[in-house]
Amino acid sequence: MKRFFDFMEKHFVPIAAKIGAQRHLVAIRDGFVGIMPLILAGSIAVLLNQTVFKWIPAFSGLTAINGNVWWGTFAVMSLLIAFSVGYNLAKGYGSDALAAGLVSVGAFLVVTPQSHGDAGWGYIHWGYLNATGLFTAIIVAIIATEIFVRLLNKNIIIKMPDNVPPSVGRAFAAVIPGLIAIYVFGILAFLINKLGGNSLYDLILNLIQKPLQGFSQGVLSVMFFSMLINFFWFFGLHGANIMDPIMNALYLPALEANASAIQQGLQAPNVVTRVFFDAYIHLGGSGATLALILAIFIASKRRKDYRTVAKLGAPAGIFQINEPIIFGLPIVLNPILFIPFIIVPGVLTLIAYSATASGLVPPTYVVMPWTTPVGIGGFLATGGDIRGGLLALVNFAVAVMIYLPFVILADKMASGESTVK
Structure with missing residues (x-):
């Protein structure tokens, strides 16, 4: 794992940073x-x-x-x-x-x-x-x-x-x-x-x-984009900023098409829109880190550093701001949290995509500020439909369950350092 991180820091990070700038x-x-x-x-x-x-x-x-x-x-x-x-x-x-x-x-x-x-x-x-x-x-x-x-x-x-x-x-x-x-x-x-x-x-x-x-609009491509954002973040790069030009160019037209169709009383044509990610995937920020904060409160007993950072990061996390957790915990280059941080957005995307494509939850078509708290964002993005809010809460619970085993592992491996190397 260390060799992988060293390789990525040497070859991947500089290229990604240039792309972002x-x-x-x-x-x-x-x-x-x-x-x-x-x-x-x-x-x-x-x-x-x-x-x-x-x-x-x-x-x-x-x-x-x-x-x-x-x-x-x-x-x-x-x-x-x-x-x-x-x-x-x-x-x-x-x-x-x-x-x-x-x-x-x-x-x-x-x-x-x-x-x-x-x-x-x-x-x-x-x-x-x-x-x-x-x-x-x-x-x-x-x-x-x-x-x-x-x-x-x-x-x-x-x-x-x-x-x-x-x-x-x-x-x-x-x-x-x-x-x-x-x-x-x-x-x-x-x-x-x-x-x-x-x-x-x-x-x-x-x-x-x-x-x-x-x-x-394919489920695999949506999962790929949501996971790629976190992959950039893991190496200390602002994944959202790097991917924003692509995400907006691809998914804002889908949002506008849905809004125009609904405005005319027609069926919304797209499953995924730009607001889909903020409503169902980025719960507390990229990687659904508000769920990680809750998992730390539930399961972390020995890692005082984790609990302290979680307490400090919780207020910002409620409003989808997670830099205190990403850089303070840290998640960046943390081998224990690498797996859940990358797979959580993929799993949440699959759940939200399946629920929307099946008609269980209506498509998103309303832009809301990205700082809108979990549940409220899903409710507003679907035009005030309670099913959108419930889907966001279900995804949040799933994210907590995914993070829990890794928080417990980090707790068992607790030492004098804040991260396991």
Whole structure:
């Protein structure tokens, strides 16, 4: 085991750390974080229409209010992410972030189909702007921003006199780089159309996004992703941050598709969404470490260090924050806790997936803050369905049972050190 850890620390950790700090992945991660308030607003709008406004007849006439909120948030998610990713990528370069974000939006609209059904040219259907276009928005924003930033750095700009206000100078400096970046996509969209393709948007959607999303809904892939997050954490790397760009790109569209379907009175099409993990898997944080805390309170008698850290980490763990446990216990490079920390998310994923796919529990479709306590998150994520909360509690109990034998083992092997080497 020691040889394995030494090998991973030497070869795996540096590579994973570089991936986690990669500029474009950081921009995607921060881009999703940036639009999260709007996603929460849209999710709350769907939740209210499906619960309070449906249950209380006096409110039924006000559902249009939530429909308007949904329209300005969920329904244009890709447009929002195009700006946010472009903005954050340019910010990472120390360049003009606002201009890059606007150029990214323009480039995304350039490649978006301009007609829908019988409507004439110049009509953009919201179905192109929601999470269906998420991959297109991300790819276009990254390429457009790269073109924009590189041209700025090469001083291919319109220079204004020094006495011109800085804001005006920046606006004129962005003209040529922005013009070229947008025209690149205009020409590309034209060529694809002339060569027989429908649009760049459709190519990315059909060749990249749909296959990846189909793969991501398989139970084995969901288990793999949930366990991989913990694998990064075990070596001291922020697994959630490293995996966020991938998880959001794959599972936010699934969430939006579920919310849109339910908003229209249809069956939710996806078993797993982005909120599925926070509601049923990350119970107390990655690895369901709140369950580990309870297992320590139940079974650890000799490890005073474990009990002390558990007491200190419990308040944060209730709100899904587990760094005190991961680094204080520690779980990082702890050979005794390696097995349960890795297998717990896999087992919980399998249980939650089976319960949702079988119809025992309704699909998740409502975004709630990731700090929502265990049980409450499952309840809210399923639109106020008690079965979602009960599933989270069942998973929590299972996690406690998995951790217990290893806590007992650590207790028996107690020595003067906090971890067994």
